[in-house]
Amino acid sequence: MAEQGARQMLPEAQKYVESVEAATAVRNAAVGAAEEKYPRRYGYGEEEARQARAFNEEVNKAYATCADVQAAAWGALKASADPLVKWIAENCADYREQAQCVLAALPATVDELDDLADTNDWCNVWNDFRQQAIDAGVMPGINPPSPARKAVFERIDQEACCRMDPSAQRRIGKALDALIQEALTAAPSPTR
Secondary structure (H helix, E strand, O other): OOOOOOOOOOHHHHHHHHHHHHHHHHHHHHHHHHHHHOOOOOOOOHHHHHHHHHHHHHHHHHHHHHHHHHHHHHHHHOOOOOHHHHHHHHHOHHHHHHHHHHHHHOOOOHHHHHHHHHHOOOHHHHHHHHHHHHHHOOOOOOOOOOHHHHHHHHHHHHHOOOOOOHHHHHHHHHHHHHHHHHHHHOOOOOOO
């Protein structure tokens, strides 16, 4: 993402990020105003109890409004023409904070997204979602694994003492790609 400053964020991702940030700013301003409006909300008297109830009502309303705006913005992502943005909206709702980081980074290469995940220590969750996105065919620059490639990795897992971690799968996948490329470009040699 070193190049992200030179690239523009995808329009639907930018709209989402701006909507979330604006809703959060409005919510924070409303909470701050309520704090000033109800300074005597702590205590045991009747006035303190009235202020505490009014404060809680205003804060709850601010949080609910913010959540509604954020949910609508998230829902709008599901109509995206970008397959990865749409996939994120449909599959990553439980990880919206992390998804927002990914959305803000797009367009990005898979390596850049892997770096973002490493920087933010998303290892296990990222590896699961990354593989699901690859399998769905929405990860930029990566074709979904063919049945033969899946069979190779399954065979390696069966023959090994433990399952390969995703980084090992990526390294072996790159080696397989290089081998395939070499086989496609090499001159035919006589067989014995």
